[in-house]
Amino acid sequence: DAKTTQPNSMESNEEEPVHLPCNHSTISGTDYIHWYRQLPSQGPEYVIHGLTSNVNNRMASLAIAEDRKSSTLILHRATLRDAAVYYCILRVSGSARQLTFGSGTQLTVLP
Amino acid sequence: KAGVTQTPRYLIKTRGQQVTLSCSPISGHRSVSWYQQTPGQGLQFLFEYFSETQRNKGNFPGRFSGRQFSNSRSEMNVSTLELGDSALYLCASRLTWSVSTEAFFGQGTRLTVV
Numbered sequence: 535d536a537k538t539t540q541p542n543s544m545e546s547n548e549e550e551p552v553h554l555p556c557n558h559s560t561i562s563g564t565d566y567i568h569w570y571r572q573l574p575s576q577g578p579e580y581v582i583h584g585l586t587s588n589v590n591n592r593m594a595s596l597a598i599a600e601d602r603k604s605s606t607l608i609l610h611r612a613t614l615r616d617a618a619v620y621y622c623i624l625r626v627s628g629s630a631r632q633l634t635f636g637s638g639t640q641l642t643v644l645p
Numbered sequence: 646k647a648g649v650t651q652t653p654r655y656l657i658k659t660r661g662q663q664v665t666l667s668c669s670p671i672s673g674h675r676s677v678s679w680y681q682q683t684p685g686q687g688l689q690f691l692f693e694y695f696s697e698t699q700r701n702k703g704n705f706p707g708r709f710s711g712r713q714f715s716n717s718r719s720e721m722n723v724s725t726l727e728l729g730d731s732a733l734y735l736c737a738s739r740l741t742w743s744v745s746t747e748a749f750f751g752q753g754t755r756l757t758v759v
Contacts, residue, residue: 577750
């Protein structure tokens with residue numbers, strides 16, 4: 535399975551941008567990059583996904599490197615509610631289509 | 646629209662018993678997956694159902710089983726419970742089978758085995 539590597543933890547100040555990195559050097563051409571987050575005492579929540587091009591939605595932006603070996607989730611203005619574990623996941627085409635969660639990045643937002 | 650509903654939210658069982666957890670997906674979603682979350686192992690995939698057929702299974706013993714009904718609702722069953730089965734069990738639904746489709750998770754069922 536294609537693997538992802540994320541920092542264990544990151545801190546940000548409230549109302550500042552946050553850049554959460556993810557390395558996926560073994561990504562293949564048809565693998566989608568998905569980001570989920572899990573707030574305390576909640577199930578994971580979809581954030582964003584992309585294949586090759588950068589993507590934006592109401593929650594965040596996803597910047598994908600040209601060689602696709604890394605990506606960055608960008609929260610434009612962090613709020614206290616954004617404190618969560620953020621998971622970068624590769625969705626692999628083929629028979630095994632489950633979400634394979636790593637350990638994620640614990641984001642702490644400081645007031 | 647209503648989200649993914651899991652029942653019950655909390656459950657306490659004794660070793661050796663069996664348990665059935667229920668998941669109602671978002672209306673129109675045909676794919677339901679189950680995950681186990683523990684502090685030590687994190688989130689681990691159990692199995693996925695699509696159109697009443699199990700499409701994929703994680704690396705769990707046969708004591709863990711599931712099924713999906715014609716209305717897409719799903720149940721998972723754990724027989725002969727062990728202390729190590731204490732975990733948060735999460736269900737996720739997806740509209741389609743495509744890998745680009747986002748998954749919507751329920752709040753989970755917290756199972757405690759004593």
